Amino acid sequence: MEWKWTRKDNACTGCGICLDVCQEEAILMTREMGLPEALPGACTGCRECERECPFEAITVTICQNDKL
């Protein structure tokens, strides 16, 4: 199952908590990027980052693009 990971730019502060809580290391944030991004195919949809983000900046949903 594919998961769609979305970050609200106007809510994310770049605090890095989502990186710390992701057990799959599916989120990447470098100094150059400033804000986190999910690595394609790495997210297992556990939604821990969504729960732990203090600013409600993350949304994790099932990717509906089954028609390939």
Ligand code: SF4
């Ligand atoms: S935990 Fe939320 S506010 Fe912090 S870097 Fe991740 S998405 Fe941004």
Ligand code: SF4
């Ligand atoms: S939903 Fe789970 S696996 Fe996916 S990025 Fe968030 S913490 Fe990592």
